[in-house]
Amino acid sequence: MAAPTEQIDHGPPAPQEEEGGGDRATRRLLWFVLALLVVGAITLLGLLIWLLRPSPAAAPTAQGGYPIEVVTTIYGYGTEPGEVVRTPLGVAFDDAGNVWISNTGQSRVEEYTSDGGYIRTVGEEEGEGKLYAPYGIAVDTAGGKVYVADYAGRAVQVYSTEGGFVDHFPADDQKLDVFGPDGFSPYDVELVGGRIVVASNDGLYFFDDSGHVVARWGATFKGKNVRGVDIGMFNFPDAIAADPETGRIYVADTLNRRIVALGADGKWLWVSGVPDARGRIQGFWQLPRGMQVGPDGNLYVVDTFRYSAKGMGEGHLVVLSPEGELLSLFGRSGPTDGSFNFPEQLAAGPDGLWAVADRENHRVVIFRLLTPYPEPGDLEAPKYEGMVQRPQNVRATPPPEPAG
Numbered sequence: 260m261a262a263p264t265e266q267i268d269h270g271p272p273a274p275q276e277e278e279g280g281g282d283r284a285t286r287r288l289l290w291f292v293l294a295l296l297v298v299g300a301i302t303l304l305g306l307l308i309w310l311l312r313p314s315p316a317a318a319p320t321a322q323g324g325y326p327i328e329v330v331t332t333i334y335g336y337g338t339e340p341g342e343v344v345r346t347p348l349g350v351a352f353d354d355a356g357n358v359w360i361s362n363t364g365q366s367r368v369e370e371y372t373s374d375g376g377y378i379r380t381v382g383e384e385e386g387e388g389k390l391y392a393p394y395g396i397a398v399d400t401a402g403g404k405v406y407v408a409d410y411a412g413r414a415v416q417v418y419s420t421e422g423g424f425v426d427h428f429p430a431d432d433q434k435l436d437v438f439g440p441d442g443f444s445p446y447d448v449e450l451v452g453g454r455i456v457v458a459s460n461d462g463l464y465f466f467d468d469s470g471h472v473v474a475r476w477g478a479t480f481k482g483k484n485v486r487g488v489d490i491g492m493f494n495f496p497d498a499i500a501a502d503p504e505t506g507r508i509y510v511a512d513t514l515n516r517r518i519v520a521l522g523a524d525g526k527w528l529w530v531s532g533v534p535d536a537r538g539r540i541q542g543f544w545q546l547p548r549g550m551q552v553g554p555d556g557n558l559y560v561v562d563t564f565r566y567s568a569k570g571m572g573e574g575h576l577v578v579l580s581p582e583g584e585l586l587s588l589f590g591r592s593g594p595t596d597g598s599f600n601f602p603e604q605l606a607a608g609p610d611g612l613w614a615v616a617d618r619e620n621h622r623v624v625i626f627r628l629l630t631p632y633p634e635p636g637d638l639e640a641p642k643y644e645g646m647v648q649r650p651q652n653v654r655a656t657p658p659p660e661p662a663g
Contacts, residue, residue, distance in 0.1 A: 326589050326630065326631075327628065328597075328628075330373070331625040345362065345365050346364035347616040348392075348618060350614045355609075356373045360396075360623050362393075368381045368382050373612055373625060393408070394410050397450050397455075403419055404418070405420055414428060428455065439460075439483060439485070441460035447499050454467065456499060460495055461477045463477065463493075463496070474656055474657070494513070498550045500551050513546060513547060516535060529648065530649075531647050532544040542646055547563070547577075548603055549604035549605040550605065551606055551613075559578055570592070570598070571633045573588050574590035575592065585643040587635060599624070601619040602617050603617075611628075612625055613626050614626075
């Protein structure tokens with residue numbers, strides 16, 4: 260009889276792997292890898308955005324940035340031919356920030372808000388106050404008057420700030436021989452010490468409130484008014500600007516291609532530029548036709564013929580210190596936003612606004628200036644060296660006492 264076989268206890272049987280368990284493990288691994296890839300992609304995207312962020316040097320207020328930021332461009336109050344701006348020459352702000360435009364090609368002056376909203380038209384109707392070729396404008400908000408230099412009409416027309424005709428200069432009984440052989444052709448008008456100062460062919464004329472000439476700054480020869488190229492003479496000055504802080508009067512002596520600074524007493528302080536010689540431009544200035552004293556006390560000059568496609572370190576707008584030092588040039592030429600085509604007069608208004616009559620673009624551009632301004636370019640700076648003269652003992656006819 261065979262012995263019974265010993266039974267060996269091996270414990271419970273080994274568990275069997277469930278069907279499909281390997282596939283789930285693979286899927287978990289794939290999800291883990293995908294999550295890592297997503298996190299990596301997000302990290303790389305964030306790094307790329309940080310690397311491509313705008314550089315502070317490219318911001319408008321950074322050194323080397325284009326300093327003109329356009330706020331509004333005024334082309335007129337409609338699209339019909341009679342409603343648009345044509346060849347504007349003059350521009351001025353009132354204390355409320357509204358802008359007055361010499362719409363010269365349409366023979367009228369228009370008032371707009373600083374954001375381009377149309378307010379009113381003056382000088383369009385036939386009869387008293389009719390305008391023909393308006394140029395410079397001065398607004399006396401406190402006195403409620405607007406003065407318009409009409410060079411073709413040979414008069415300064417005066418309106419109320421509400422648009423009504425008030426008066427004209429010179430007065431009807433003013434003897435016209437006071438204006439000399441060239442006659443009276445007003446290009447710009449400014450208020451100085453309560454007097455109305457007008458730039459005409461051969462100098463500056465001071466008027467009282469009645470429209471009579473009480474003084475003139477300019478040269479005479481044998482008792483007659485003359486214009487010319489010598490220090491002390493003017494030759495068709497197109498623009499004047501007064502600094503109320505210092506009493507200085509600056510003149511764009513246009514056809515002499517120079518800028519003149521005069522003290523409140525009529526003394527010639529400095530002259531920047533030289534007249535043409537043998538019919539050719541000899542100095543820095545091309546054709547200065549607009550100017551304005553800025554809030555910083557510097558003088559901003561529009562040089563109409565100073566073409567520049569770049570407009571950085573060169574261009575239509577030239578900034579001078581009160582002593583005639585060249586500080587900056589900018590303002591590119593062309594039809595695009597922030598560019599100019601034969602710009603004319605310039606105005607500074609409240610809240611940091613500026614305006615320029617952009618003649619051949621048939622518009623007025625309202626803008627802000629962003630600092631710091633570009634330095635004069637390597638080609639422009641040397642051209643200005645030696646341009647400033649400081650005359651000794653050259654004085655204009657003393658101005659009248661300020662109006663009471």
